[in-house]
Amino acid sequence: MRAELLDAGALTLTLAGSGLLLRAVYDGQHCRLELDGVTGPVLLRSRRAGRVEAASSLALCLTGTYVSVLTQDHTGGPWTGRARADLATTHPAAARLVRTPAWLEDLQVGHDGPAHSLVAGGFGQLGLRDLRLVTHADGRPYDDGTGLLRFLATSAGPGPFGSGHTSVWALDPAALDHSTLDHGGGALTHTADLFVRRLGSRGVHGDHAGHLLRDDDAWLLATSTWGDFDPDRDDASVAVTLAATGADLLTGVHVVAGEPLPLPADGPSVGVWDPHLLRTGDGWLVGYVSATRFFRFHPVLAEGPDLDTLRLRATDPERRASEGTTLLALPPAPPDEDPGDGAGPGGAVGSSKTTVLVSDGRDGPRGLRGQWAVLDADLRPRGVLAAAYPSNIPWPTLAPHGDDWLLVTFDDTRHGGRVCGYGTHGDVVVMRGSRSAS
Template sequence: MQLPRFEPHARLRPISLLSTSQVRAHGSGSSTPCPRPAPYAAAVATGVGERLVLSWRSGEDLLEAVYAEGRVLLRVTSAGRTSEHRSRRFSRLTTPVTDVALTLTGTHLTVLTRGAGQDWVARSRVDLSGPARTGAAPAIDTRDAAWLGALEVGHEGAVEMLEAGGFGQLGLRDLRLASHADGTAYRLADGRPVLTATSAGPGFFDTAHTSVWALDPAGPALEHLSDLYFHRPDGDERPGVFGDHATHLVRDGDADAWLVATSTWGDFDARRRGAGVAVTLARTRVDLLEGEHVLDTEPLVLPTDGFRSVGVWDPHLVRTGDGWLVGYVSARRFFRFHPVLAAGPSLDRLGLRGVDPRRRATEGTTLWHRDGTWLVLASDGRDGRTGQRERYPVFDLDLHEIGALPAPYPTNIPWPTLVPASAEGEELVLVGFDGTRTGGSLLGYGTHGDVVIARSLSD
């Protein structure tokens, strides 16, 4: 089978700390209700003076960023106790500051600054979930709906403008084409295809969330459409709202509904005993292409018969004439992972169809219809075996490798997301991402990445 060849085309990086703006204020002080549906919030003050206190408050809990005398710190007050958190390396500013931001992403509180013409740099970050230890912040349940509904944003000190609302993204990864149930691209009325992405926060797994975007392949350009958050199926054990991600959005025309399959990365911590990742499924008739949505989910049970598995993720769903195909990833340990394919007459009756357990750094399992045949694409990361590194392997439905996409391979493990450039044409764009970080050294790994676009070559 002849596979399309690709050449580099463009890079995009739609950095924005704010995805939605609920509050606007200015002057030397303010306090305004700013309820949030999920623990993803940002307050951005521009044109700041010599001193500023930027805050989020819910009841007796007070979360503050303090900027004064060339230093920045976080201050957390809860249960009658106040703690201060500053970085020895990053709290002192060496250049003038024009803007200060205070973000909440999951359980992480972060203060960032920037100067004129500069990028955002994180100055301090603290995890509000505990555990209690000397110098730690008091534990606060930021995922609680009542706590989120009582949020207020405020400031003390002169600013030209304060905006507050939903947290946006430092980078995008895990880009996946939204599709109809038959696997064809879902497009807006103007013809632009829709993508889901993981919006990177100021950290890794538990600071990110799912977002939805429209892609203009000709630009190329991305437009933010919406943000998705999730209740877990085991809500009694893990109540609250989570920023789960690595998501596939499917339009089921037969049911006039959206299916949302996602991976429970929203609170993942490899250090936690019994840590694991699962896949959940939401069904809704609500318009998910604008606004913010908290979705109830059920388990999407993906088979792992015959091989060791500590977690599954990266779901991709297609309904064929014979039933459903579901591609995903399984890890025998964190982080050694490989592609898997399940099939069944319905999503609650899936059996194992194919598995390649010898691979150890392959994810982004994606179904692709080519010349009347269903194929499986994936992405081999740099930690794979010899011959299985930095490439896009192509498999049959038994997960026997039959080739590889001739395409440039960025850093990290970009998913092989193939998007038809138009509804009529045969040109394809390959939408991936890389490991480029932003936000400064304090944040470390997890703020990636650039959106990396390649286009198919005509023979």
């Protein structure tokens, strides 16, 4: 929830649920966070970030198990985190409650002090990352007749992995003129938010880093279980869930029931993530990454006649920092076409109908750093995309646009300030390139 202050006065925002009271307090000069539950009161105030003398708006956010206070200044600039707490640490019993729909439905909001434009609702995002094209099961971009391209993304929350969630966006390629191409302009529109209830759990998670595809009359949503990931736990792991529903996941807010999607690994693995699914004439292909430890990960490809009987097809453990494994279905290239190095994706396919794209981060081995790798369906190198490589490990999401390609990805631009920290990153980056080999 958020509100605008009147005359730069004091204001308190509250979220109250069974067994837990959350307060964001601004006294005109400082912000603090107050938590009160069955394990007692907790007061959090940052000596540096908590001092605010020119706040115009105040926000209190509950995202996953993270509670945050943010402010906005009089210029209408970006929101900045002032205090944050993880209920899993301060109030473990309450942390289990805040994921349950019944507790959330009874949540009460309030304020003390003069304010206007009080708004309560879902959290937006402090950055977008993990952008992936919404497709039909055979790999074609989903087409509803509007001319819009649909993308799944991770909406970054005010903190680590567990404060984010999955969102859906519509991109209007016609709006990507010369002046807005690099920044998206008004071409990108938020249309939906998606949450997952895992098998055997009453809780709802903001699992993300996945793929949304249309399979006949149903939507399939594959996500990575980052929603409650804690790297400090001895049993820390990440898996993939798959949900199927007839609901319209392109609009509105949805909670879908997810079941485990078993993905084979090529050896000891602490986690698999970034699923991308493709139905072929022989069954299914699934691309993802597997981690031998956190955070050392490489691309893997599985295949099977159905998604319940997948087996390992290919792996490339020499890549140690590669994410966003993406399956691109294209017609075979002419027999005399030589893709060469630096090829566009059309030239890199060769005789294979399926091309695999991966993003090689800058922490990878020498020769495999900071590039968009083009591989065949057995993960053998075929070249690289001739495109600029932003910061972080941006995903190689390609969408056809007339005779060109759009590369829709993200970088590690941070939002929310020091208190929110890592996990709030992601500015959308759009590039245009030729379909032909260069």
